[in-house]
Amino acid sequence: MSKLLNYSLEDFIEKTRDTSSYPGGGALASLTASLAGALMVMVNGLSKGQCLEDLKSLEDLIEAAKENIEADAHAFSGVLEAGKLPRETEAQERAYQEALRKGYIRAIEVPLKTCQVALEFLKVQETMVKKASTYGLPDLYVAASLALASLEGASFMVDCNLPFLKDLEKRRAYEEEKKALLDQGRALKEKILTSKERA
DSSP: TTTGGSOOOOOHHHHHHHHHHHOOOOHHHHHHHHHHHHHHHHHHHHHOOOSOOOOHHHHHHHHHHHHHHHHTTTTTHHHHTTTTTTOHHHHHHHHHHHHHHHHHHHHHHHHHHHHHHHHHHHHHHHHHHTOOOOTHHHHHHHHHHHHHHHHHHHHHHHHHGGGOOOOOHHHHHHHHHHHHHHHHHHHHHHHHHHHSSOO
């Protein structure tokens, strides 16, 4: 189990306040996604299980979000480790550059996965909203807001690492994927909030 998931809620909040960046913004974006998923399970229960045909798929998404809490907390470690490598010879310089490249790719791909998971939550919410109980609908709106906040938050972590990736083609591909995820997520949230009359 993730070390961070073993923290009490109060300890998690206190740990976030220190300057270690463990957890940082990306880990909290993943936590936010997992909370969105948990609310969706609750809404399905309040709706007598009528919102979802496949609860396991939702549970799998929640697990993916939970796993990324710890993964994101360590996502930048490869970059930090690369910075400790010697660079006195050409071979050492090449090894440093390769380690740095891999470090930044991980620092980009981990929060990008959070973006992907958050979008999947929004897609499921779109299917749920028409069947959700009146009592659970406001909670589903909260879940949609949390999922989009997770997506947008994780995208900031992608943005801060992209400029350091020297592979311009790969950088462009990441940027395009992130933008597409954001555009879809924002459109889905708006659709979810306007698909039924709000109480």
